[in-house]
Amino acid sequence: MNLAGRTALVTGAARRLGRAIAEDLAAGGARVAVHYRGSAAEAAAVVDGIRDRGGEAVSFAADLGDARAVEALAAAVGARLGPVDILVNNASVFARRPIDTLEPDEWDATLAVNLTAPFRLALRLGRAMRARGAGKIVNLTDIAAARPYGDYLPYGVSKAGLVALTRGLARALAPAVQVNAVAPGPVLEPIDGTPEGNAAILRRTPAGRFGGTSDVVRAVRFLIESSDFVTGTTVVVDGGRALE
Numbered sequence: 001m002n003l004a005g006r007t008a009l010v011t012g013a014a015r016r017l018g019r020a021i022a023e024d025l026a027a028g029g030a031r032v033a034v035h036y037r038g039s040a041a042e043a044a045a046v047v048d049g050i051r052d053r054g055g056e057a058v059s060f061a062a063d064l065g066d067a068r069a070v071e072a073l074a075a076a077v078g079a080r081l082g083p084v085d086i087l088v089n090n091a092s093v094f095a096r097r098p099i100d101t102l103e104p105d106e107w108d109a110t111l112a113v114n115l116t117a118p119f120r121l122a123l124r125l126g127r128a129m130r131a132r133g134a135g136k137i138v139n140l141t142d143i144a145a146a147r148p149y150g151d152y153l154p155y156g157v158s159k160a161g162l163v164a165l166t167r168g169l170a171r172a173l174a175p176a177v178q179v180n181a182v183a184p185g186p187v188l189e190p191i192d193g194t195p196e197g198n199a200a201i202l203r204r205t206p207a208g209r210f211g212g213t214s215d216v217v218r219a220v221r222f223l224i225e226s227s228d229f230v231t232g233t234t235v236v237v238d239g240g241r242a243l244e
Contacts, residue, residue: 001136001224004029007081009074009125011064011117012091014039016188017140019046020213021088021220026055028225030086033077034059037091056081064091064117065109074124083132084125086224089118089162090140098151107154114158119165126173135177136224139166140216141234143185143242159183163234170232178231180223185238187211207239 003025013022014036023046026032032050034057036043043059050057058080062073077084093113097106122137129135141159148156163181170179186201189210193201202208219235236242 001085001134001228002029003086003225006030006085007033007077007083008086008088009033009035009077009084009121010088010090011035011121012037014042014046014059017184017213017216018088018090020217021090022046022057023050024217024221025086025088025224026050026057027053028221029055031081032057033081033084035073035091036061037063065112067112067116067120070117070120071124074121083128085129085135087121087125087135087137088140088220089121089138091117092140092155093158094152094155096151097154099153102153110154111158111161114155115161115165118162122165122169122179126169126177126179130173130176133176135173137166137169137173137177137179138220138223139163139179139181141166141181141183143183143236143238145183145234147242147244166234167232174231178223178228180231181234182216182219182223183234183236183238184216185211185236185241187213187215187237187239201241204244205239205241206243209239211237211239 008025008030010022012018013034022032047057047059062069093110141162144156145159145163166181
């Protein structure tokens, strides 16, 4: 799919990976809906930067844990930027939840954002893409889908569910819409990381270093732009971390 003139919605696009993906799609010629929840200033900076470089972008606020807000987001993007051709489900809750203190409402909150919101967006927008004859959906999952992190049970389960959702949607929306996932590993240092913790991560990563946002961005761009014959798969971008 050629990005020029297409409309792309990137959730969680105000910071880190989401920001890099949004900026890259805009550089390729797409009109980009920059979704955020609470990072209004950061989202505005992303939009301003894209516009300064000659691109088109608009920011949209929504709490993806609220089903009505998810539906409203999809409607607002379509009304402002036109039918969505590309959906990148990037927004995610990543919170440490030790099993001894984990509460059911914390489980519900994590799955609502990480799995149910991508489902709702893909259901609404994916059906519309299929009706128009073309579309791309990319879900940002995690190597934790196959190798759960300690103390992150809801997160790991949500990401495993997102892999299953990717495969199911790829079949359900075929042949018009291609649905794939990208599973980053240690491409960025953890926000709350320590030198000791980071060193431990690198000891378990064959590449011996952290990656970068560009590694994930290139994978997303490939799935959107370079091939219509890849669907239902997960591209792992982890420097070999999953080999352990």
